Amino acid sequence: GSANRMFSPAACFPVGANGRIFIVAPDRYMTVFDAETGRVIWRKQDPNNRVRESMGLSADSSMVYAKNMDGDVIGVSTTANEMQIVWHAATDLNYEIAPTAIVEYMNTVYVPSDSGVITAVNRADGTILWKHKVSNCLITGITPLSKNKVVVSTMDGKVVCLEYR
Numbered sequence: 001g002s003a004n005r006m007f008s009p010a011a012c013f014p015v016g017a018n019g020r021i022f023i024v025a026p027d028r029y030m031t032v033f034d035a036e037t038g039r040v041i042w043r044k045q046d047p048n049n050r051v052r053e054s055m056g057l058s059a060d061s062s063m064v065y066a067k068n069m070d071g072d073v074i075g076v077s078t079t080a081n082e083m084q085i086v087w088h089a090a091t092d093l094n095y096e097i098a099p100t101a102i103v104e105y106m107n108t109v110y111v112p113s114d115s116g117v118i119t120a121v122n123r124a125d126g127t128i129l130w131k132h133k134v135s136n137c138l139i140t141g142i143t144p145l146s147k148n149k150v151v152v153s154t155m156d157g158k159v160v161c162l163e164y165r
Helices: none
Strands: 015-017 020-024 029-034 040-045 051-057 063-068 073-077 085-089 103-105 108-111 117-122 128-133 139-146 149-154 159-163
Touching: 015 051, 020 051, 051 103, 063 085, 103 139, 108 139, 117 139, 117 149
Parallel strands: none
Antiparallel strands: 015 020, 020 029, 029 040, 051 063, 063 073, 073 085, 103 108, 108 117, 117 128, 139 149, 149 159
């Protein structure tokens, strides 16, 4: 609805679940479309959760993860007919606009940042399991290999395999 190209969801990795497509964009709206018709099911801007491009899908497809500009992550129901926040994690990343996808694997939610920090969050209760600074640049990809091993890539060309106990 805006001619400003900075409000485009172009950097967003859209998420699909339950016959719906979810996007977030720099205009701080989350929009949900019917996957068959393209009709908008709901569109919401929440001043307490200023979402941007970073999002992902929970392993059970019950919620869409979306990072807000304050660095926290919310989980939004994939079946509700309005924005229903069903999960929250305070990741303390501060002002945050990295568009990289959030990934859940084996009950761990991996949250990227634009400052090179990856945060692992417990899916059950939203507590931080660990944080690690890989670079001073944007994290561009997160690929879990096993319960305790994840590969992270960054905008400055680093590829790091992190193993934790």
